[in-house]
Amino acid sequence: MKTLNAPWLSAPNTQRILSTLTDAGFEAYVVGGTVRNIVLGAPVSDIDISTSARPDQVTAIFEAAGIKVVPTGIDHGTVTAVLDGEPFEITTFRKDIETDGRRAVIQFSDTMAEDAFRRDFTMNALYCDAAGVIYDPVGGLPDLERRYVRFIDDPDTRIREDYLRILRFFRFHAWYGDDAEGLDAEGLAACAAHVDGLDGLSRERVGAEFLKLLSAPHPETALGAMEQSGVLARLLPGAGCKTVFALSALEADPDPIMRLAAIGGEDVTERLRLSKKQTAKLDLLRIAMGSSETIESLAYRHGGPIATAAVYLRSALFETALPEGWQSAVERGSTATFPVKARDLPASIEGPALGRALREIEQRWINARFDVSKSELLSDYLGDS
Incomplete structure (x- = not known):
């Protein structure tokens, strides 16, 4: 029997939460992603607990023990216990009695x-008790150890319960799967067969899931499978993976919006319900990757990260090596400070003419790669005018 020995499990707060439930006569286990990540050696951010106690029983037990309880998802059987400022999400054992592809009763x-058996993938259905003993009702531990993402039982059934599981299948492979092993053929076929189900999902859920996939260190295999199966085209018509693969070869940072710019597609902002900030960055990168604006100018106008992303996107798009000295160009642009102020120009230049003058002088300065003094800029401009 496999056991875990992890600091988060032996921590006093975790042990107290579990023992508070078991001492009251109920089952209590750490579950899901917490157990999965510990087995894989991945970071653990939240501790989720599954119990046989009903939500009202959980609340009464913890309140009697002097532990704060917040009804964060009471309709779905979830409350959050807060001990010394640390949250523990506690959910009652559940089963689905009705599903419509988006939500379950x-x-x-x-x-x-x-x-x-109501969960999605075998690697997400692992439980661990306070002693570290792992319980594996669906045979997920062998899959996890080989980093193989597999639906529980029949993939078609699991997907029809919630069509977002199509995207989760690819996302989980991107984060936890073994590319050498490849994607589960039965699961991939089911995703392709039910691709129409994506149309009925909220775009907020779809966008959040896809951006998580694009944040993985190396999502290329998952994205390629999405493209070949028709899922990517259904999600983002006109999208393609070629430029993303080239980005990977250039060892670009795993920036999801940069990768989204590389993928392309129609109506991306609307289809993924991107935030205003995400949309602004995506639009800027799409323009920058196809423009002739210099690296220095991009870094000066939009900052080093945007200029860096544009450098990678241009090289990936045109299948060329990264330009020599590009890091120095980004540094020059991002640290440059325009030396001319409105007060430096004659008082006779005012209103819209003042703005045009400053923009013209600034462009001369940028074109000179910022290597012109204020006096030279003013002399040249006033002499020309």
Whole structure:
């Protein structure tokens, strides 16, 4: 029997949360991504707990123990216990009694097995008790150890329960799968067969899921499978992976918006419900990657990160090596300060003419790669005018 020995499990707060439930006569296990990530040696950000206790029982037990309880998802059986400022999400065992491809009607369950079989992938249905003993009702541990993303039981059934699982299948492979092993053929076929189901999902959910995929260190294999299966075209008509593959060869940073610019596609902002900030960055990168604006100018006008992303996107798009000295160009542009102020120009230049004059002088300065003094700029401009 495999056991875990992890600091988060032996921590006093975790042990107290678990023992508070088990001492009251209920089952309590750390579950899902927490167990998965520890087995993989990946970071753990949240501790999720699954229990046989009903939400009202969980609340009463913890309040009696002097532990704060917040009803964060009471309709779905979830409350959050807060101990010394640390949150623990606690969810009652559940089973689905009705699904429509977007959401499920759940019923509380008394068994770990029923709770496990309503989950998506085998690697996400692992449980661990306070002693570190792992419970594996669906055979997920072997899949996890070989880094193989597999649906629980029938993939078609799992996908029809929630069509977002199509995107989660690719996202989980991007983050946790073994590219040498490849994607599960049965799962991939099911995703292709049910691609129409993506149309009924909220675009906020779709966008959030896809950006998580694009944030993975190396999502290329998952993206390629999405393209070949028709999922990518359904998600973003006109999108393609060629430039993303080239970005990977250039060892670009895993910036999801940069990768989104490389993928292309129609109506991306609307289809993924991007935020205003994300949209502004995407639009800027799309323009910059196809423009002739110098690296220095991009860095000066938009900052070093945008200029750096544009350098990588241009090289990937045109399949060329990164330009020599590009880092120095980004540094020059991002640290340059325009030396001329409105007060430096004659008082006779005012209103719109003043703005035009400053822009013209600034462009001369940029064209000279910032290597012109204020006096030279003013002398040249006033002499020309």
